[in-house]
Amino acid sequence: MHLTEDTPKHAAGIRHVDLSNLQVASSETARRINRDIVLELIRTKQPISRADLARRSGLQRSTVSQIVEQLIGEKWVREGPLASAPRGRRPTMLGLNEDLLALAVDIHPRQGTVAVVDLNGRVLARATTPLTSDPAASTRLIVDSMQSMLRRLPGKSTEGVGVSLPGRVDPATQRLIFAPNLHWPDFDLKKTIEAKMRLPVRLENAATAALLAELTFARMDGVRDAVLVTVSEGVGTSVFANGKIVSGHRGAAGEFGHVPIDPTGPRCACGQKGCWETFASSRAALRYYREFQPEARGITFHELLNLAENGNRAAVRALARQAAWIGRGLRILIAGLSPSTILIAGEITPAWHRYAPIIEQEVARLTLAGEPPVVRPVREGDMARLRGAAALVFQRHGLRELPMETSSRSSGASKES
């Protein structure tokens, strides 16, 4: 069962308790919650003193000091310089330990990006490598890239490897179970990277990873219902409902990109016809461009964005049509989930000024009741999947335990660490 903080104290009637999943609140649970609060305050208010932590958290000074010592011992936090106070004792300031790093991997159908990311979400190094439909050969390239990157960063400590994938990962087996655009045969990516790197590896769907990045490194206080949509070769979504990331049976919740919205539409990589992603992905935008300008040579999506910026009419029209389809598909999400916020990540975000007015118009037209949700790109949206891969590593080790709906996932993760 979950003890939610928003249950009113006077509501002492019968409450639904799932007896198959009992977790009784213990003093250990309370210590964990206090630790998470202190760590989150340090992350968001750094540099901060112990006295300030006590004031802001409402915890006793002695409790704060104990937790801080524990966090320093665990290498999450470190003491910085003394604060400059006009008179009296100068307190030691605390901040996150920036020498604690995660290796992040973002896999797309044709290329992979490897990066070193610190505890504040800063990308310290980044390299891109081409990938093929051979997972073993592709993994070798990724591992080579990670190893040479680490050699250039001596004296830092690496916590693990996070991988964001264009597909769904079974939370129990950590194997890829649905990745229609990747065309990889069954392959144990996690074990292979773990054996080569000798670090724990965590895999996650790219949209969920991007949502984790927003929850871990940005501020989403007060938002309890949101949907994150990644738009690239495909369209992926991750759902944050009632303050929890929805995982669903076998971790497959959120495949709105494969909801058919026009049965006469193009064939999708998943085998169906007319899925939302066949109209709203960057591949769809390239198809529209070829329709509007049949004599044009084959280009990448990045080149399409540049053409639009340079005023190419076919490119501008192609992106506008893609934007309209993104907006229309959001209707399914809004009607079904009623999010207050829709976050957009992926390769369209650098051209957000082009997409925003069209998407907002579609969304406003289709909202059933009340105010339409806020639609906004995530910070540095083309890096969100990469930052999310790093967030997987830090989350697993306790930098803000993120609420996952399936408790088996989070308890499994904490047992490993």
Ligand SMILES: [Zn+2]
């Ligand atoms: Zn599909």
